[in-house]
Amino acid sequence: MARLLILGAGVAGHTAASFAQRWLGKKHEVVVVSPNSMYNWIPSNIWVGVGRMKPEKVVVELAPIYRKAGIDFRQARCLSIHPEGGESGGQPYVTVECTDPARRGEREEIAYDYLVNATGPKLNFGATEGLGPEGNSLSVCTYGHAEAAARAFEESIQRMERGEHQEIVIGTGHGMCTCQGAAFEYLFNVEQELRRRGVRDKATLHWLSNEYEAGDFGMGGMHLKRGGYVTHSKVFTESLLAERGVNWHLRAHTTAVEPHKVHYETLDGENHELPFDFTMLIPPFAGVGLQAYDRKGAEITERLFNPGGFMWVDGDYQAKPFEQWEASDWPRTYQNPHYPNIFAAGIAFAPPHPVSKPMKSVNGTPIFPTPPRTGMPSAMIGKAVVASIRDMLNRGATEPTHTASMAEMGAACVASAGTGLFNGTAASMTVYPIVPDFKKYPEYGRDLNLTFGELGLAGHWIKYILHVMFLYKARQRFGWSMIPE
Amino acid sequence: MTNPKPYEQGYFPPVPTSATRFWRTNLLWQVWRLLRINMKMVRVIRASHR
Ligand SMILES: Cc1cc2nc3c(=O)[nH]c(=O)nc-3n(C[C@H](O)[C@H](O)[C@H](O)COP(=O)(O)OP(=O)(O)OC[C@H]3O[C@@H](n4cnc5c(N)ncnc54)[C@H](O)[C@@H]3O)c2cc1C
Numbered sequence: 186m187a188r189l190l191i192l193g194a195g196v197a198g199h200t201a202a203s204f205a206q207r208w209l210g211k212k213h214e215v216v217v218v219s220p221n222s223m224y225n226w227i228p229s230n231i232w233v234g235v236g237r238m239k240p241e242k243v244v245v246e247l248a249p250i251y252r253k254a255g256i257d258f259r260q261a262r263c264l265s266i267h268p269e270g271g272e273s274g275g276q277p278y279v280t281v282e283c284t285d286p287a288r289r290g291e292r293e294e295i296a297y298d299y300l301v302n303a304t305g306p307k308l309n310f311g312a313t314e315g316l317g318p319e320g321n322s323l324s325v326c327t328y329g330h331a332e333a334a335a336r337a338f339e340e341s342i343q344r345m346e347r348g349e350h351q352e353i354v355i356g357t358g359h360g361m362c363t364c365q366g367a368a369f370e371y372l373f374n375v376e377q378e379l380r381r382r383g384v385r386d387k388a389t390l391h392w393l394s395n396e397y398e399a400g401d402f403g404m405g406g407m408h409l410k411r412g413g414y415v416t417h418s419k420v421f422t423e424s425l426l427a428e429r430g431v432n433w434h435l436r437a438h439t440t441a442v443e444p445h446k447v448h449y450e451t452l453d454g455e456n457h458e459l460p461f462d463f464t465m466l467i468p469p470f471a472g473v474g475l476q477a478y479d480r481k482g483a484e485i486t487e488r489l490f491n492p493g494g495f496m497w498v499d500g501d502y503q504a505k506p507f508e509q510w511e512a513s514d515w516p517r518t519y520q521n522p523h524y525p526n527i528f529a530a531g532i533a534f535a536p537p538h539p540v541s542k543p544m545k546s547v548n549g550t551p552i553f554p555t556p557p558r559t560g561m562p563s564a565m566i567g568k569a570v571v572a573s574i575r576d577m578l579n580r581g582a583t584e585p586t587h588t589a590s591m592a593e594m595g596a597a598c599v600a601s602a603g604t605g606l607f608n609g610t611a612a613s614m615t616v617y618p619i620v621p622d623f624k625k626y627p628e629y630g631r632d633l634n635l636t637f638g639e640l641g642l643a644g645h646w647i648k649y650i651l652h653v654m655f656l657y658k659a660r661q662r663f664g665w666s667m668i669p670e
Numbered sequence: 671m672t673n674p675k676p677y678e679q680g681y682f683p684p685v686p687t688s689a690t691r692f693w694r695t696n697l698l699w700q701v702w703r704l705l706r707i708n709m710k711m712v713r714v715i716r717a718s719h720r
Contacts, residue, residue, distance in 0.1 A: 423683035432679060565718065594718035597711040608695055613707045615714040635714050641694040643704040647711075669715050 187213045187578055189571075190279065190297035192263045192475075194219035194247055196227070196560045197531025198303030200670060201567035203661060206254045208575040215255075216295060220262040220284040222247060224659050225328050228560065229652045231367065233331035234465070235374045236339055237604050240328040243652075245659050254661055259295065260285035263304065266489060267294075268524040269480035277526070299574045302496050303530040303567060306470035306558070309359075315442035316358040316468060322442045323465045325371055326364075334465055338375065341463040345384035351462040354447055356393030358466030360438025360552035363403045365394055366559070368467045369422075370601045375465075376429045377603030385430075391459055392426060392433040393449065393466070395552050397544060399423050399433055403554035405541050407616050408629040409638050415629070421638060425602065425612075434459065436544070438552045439466060454547035470532060470558065472496070488523050495535035497521060498528070502535070507542045512592035512622035514538065518585035519570050528570040528585075531563035540620055561596045562619060564670035565589045592620035595635055599648040602640065611644030 189209060191202050194217050205215045223244040232238035251258035261281035268277045276296040283291045308326050310317030317324060323337055324330040341351050355372040357365060372392055379385040392399075400406045400422030407418045426433050436452040447459045447466070472494020477486045490496055500516040514537040521527040529535075536556040544553045566589045573585035595617030602610045615637055621630025658665045674680035686694075693699050 420684065424685055427674065427680035427683040428685045595714035597714050610694055615710055617714050617717055635717060637710055639707065641703055642700040643707055646704055647707060
């Protein structure tokens with residue numbers, strides 16, 4: 186009997202654990218380590234952040250699900266990986282620190298035969314002075330952050346109801362952020378909520394982003410066939426900003442957030458300020474900072490992780506200029522090159538390079554979106570990794586048997602532009618592939634028959650259906666495995 | 671909200687006409703779009719799971 190240890194119970198880790206138990210559970214042991222007792226369906230945090238959904242509606246308690254499924258759940262934070270075991274050899278193991286209230290702070294070692302690192306991002310608020318809920322800006326990246334944002338938003342609305350004017354800044358809190366889509370959704374949900382409450386005329390809204398052009402979203406944007414033209418997403422994005430009366434500030438690296446002022450530098454080297462009364466800025470992501478040690482106890486973190494804390498897998502990490510990037514640079518199996526029993530899934534893996542073109546300001550500050558890190562690929566990678574491990578354990582495969590390259594898969598994404606059963610809207614988008622492949626699709630890097638986008642009420646319904654469906658799946662209710670990632 | 675003035679940022683992008691805005695929330699049309707969008711998404715999901 187082998188032990189598969191999964192670090193993290195988010196989109197990638199929970200998907201991996203669910204399939205692992207289904208495929209391996211009878212013969213092998215599945216252990217999940219995660220510091221939070223809850224699974225959070227993060228996309229719906231946007232609605233929590235405008236007060237239109239209660240935080241309880243976007244979370245599911247993990248322990249009962251795992252107990253029922255026969256998965257060993259340890260509520261703990263992994264600190265280090267020891268892929269060669271201890272001094273006397275033996276099994277590889279990880280060290281963890283308990284976070285469950287009964288055993289908080291206790292440390293233990295957990296041995297493994299196969300390890301999946303699905304620890305997601307560290308929300309790196311520290312990268313920008315004053316950024317984040319402990320500083321001077323809000324966030325919707327966790328349900329707790331979103332709840333706090335909703336409270337601040339309500340206060341801001343009440344001020345408007347008393348006749349005060351409010352400046353609202355929403356966007357990215359650093360020059361190297363990803364997840365622009367989440368901030369973009371929040372912007373339009375805020376805007377719609379202001380209209381619903383009858384105070385839209387009391388607010389000036391600003392979109393602040395590190396994108397070179399609006400609609401980049403860390404994917405270099407996308408081209409769509411629409412109205413007899415092939416059009417870049419910049420056009421649709423600016424159209425929505427103009428329609429909703431939002432000012433936009435692009436190519437921006439947020440340098441500091443003071444209590445009522447955001448400072449940012451733009452690619453042309455200029456420094457700017459934006460005063461605000463309410464601001465939600467997405468932080469840049471880093472890896473969660475796991476350490477690694479060899480059997481003698483010497484640190485080998487750089488063998489497992491890149492300097493940003495993301496795990497090396499089977500990507501082509503050779504530094505090369507944008508013009509030489511290829512789809513084949515992107516990892517396919519997510520196996521660590523040094524330790525074949527270690528895999529990474531979701532945000533935890535190290536991408537070979539961004540998708541958007543790297544840019545530097547005249548002062549040398551990098552200002553460009555880092556690679557997109559969305560839910561569908563995270564879940565698909567989690568599933569593919571576990572399928573490979575299943576074949577290695579049960580069928581004696583010596584190499585991973587399943588692949589999930591972001592340059593070979595598409596993504597379906599629904600970006601909310603406002604909630605409401607009859608007046609909500611969302612942009613429904615598909616891209617194929619996520620990472621453009623200019624060898625296969627020389628013109629735009631993507632298949633234009635599978636890449637499309639449209640704004641409307643149907644998108645809102647889909648977003649809500651996804652919310653219900655993915656929480657149903659997370660609870661492992663009847664037929665969950667039939668729901669695609 | 672007031673319309674953007676000439677040469678302001680919001681003056682240049684295309685904005686939807688009232689007809690476009692109407693169809694975005696027209697129930698019958700959107701039920702149809704729901705089906706079409708779902709079909710598109712299923713095609714992408716199928717292509718990704720190949
Ligand atoms: C506000 C917001 C809205 C979004 N909306 C969308 C959307 O509409 N569509 C979409 O596709 N994507 C969306 N995303 C992105 C999506 O949420 C991520 O792609 C996805 O959550 C990544 O999955 P993951 O498993 O890699 O990381 P996560 O889901 O963040 O999971 C990481 C897990 O690891 C655990 N962990 C952390 N540290 C440790 C440790 N040391 N040891 C053990 N476990 C640890 C965490 O507790 C968590 O359980 C959104 C993101 C945000 C922030």
